[in-house]
Amino acid sequence: MTQHSPSSSTTTNTITKHKEPSFQAPTRNAIxxxxxxxxxxxxxxxxxxxxxxxxxxxxxxxxxxxxxxxCMLRVVFNHRVWEGDYHVSDLLLNYSPPDDEKELEFQVVVSLRGG
Known part of the structure; x- marks a missing residue:
């Protein structure tokens, strides 16, 4: 029975990793x-x-x-334009906020690109 526990634990860890994306992420204030x-x-x-x-x-x-x-909008965060299938967690990976920052600021820029 002692030998069975580690393999059972390993299986549980694998399952837990698959479930991680569906956890309830903490909310943040943003502008x-x-x-x-x-x-x-x-x-x-x-x-x-x-x-x-x-x-x-x-x-x-x-x-x-x-x-x-x-096509019309660009989202700017931390002096970088973000396009595609990104999420806020991706934007925050290499971001170190100023000490006084209470909320994240996104700038939405209207891009008038011709067809």
């Missing part, structure tokens, strides 16, 4: 900065770049589809 001002949103580490773009559109009163939002 989206726009040309016309700022507005607060609540995010978590699992919030995607697309969700930030949707929050911008909703705040503007737009109900644009994701494809249009992806």
């Amino acid at each position: 989206i900065k726009t040309v016309t001002g700022k507005f607060p949103i609540t995010i978590s580490d699992s919030t995607s770049i697309m969700e930030i773009k949707r929050a911008w559109a909703q705040h503007q009163g737009n109900s644009l589809d994701d494809e249009t939002l992806n």
Whole structure:
């Protein structure tokens, strides 16, 4: 029975690793900065770049589809443009916030690229 426990434990660890992405990430306060001002949103580490773009559109009163939002908007965080399938946890990997920072600030830039 003692020999069975370690292998059972190993199996449990493997299963736990598969379940990690579905855990409830802690929420954070954030601000989206726009040309016309700022507005607060609540995010978590699992919030995607697309969700930030949707929050911008909703705040503007737009109900644009994701494809249009992806073409039209750029999300800037920590002086870098983030596009694609990134999440807040990816943005924070190499980020060391200032001591006085109470919320994350995202800048949403409207890109008027011609077709």
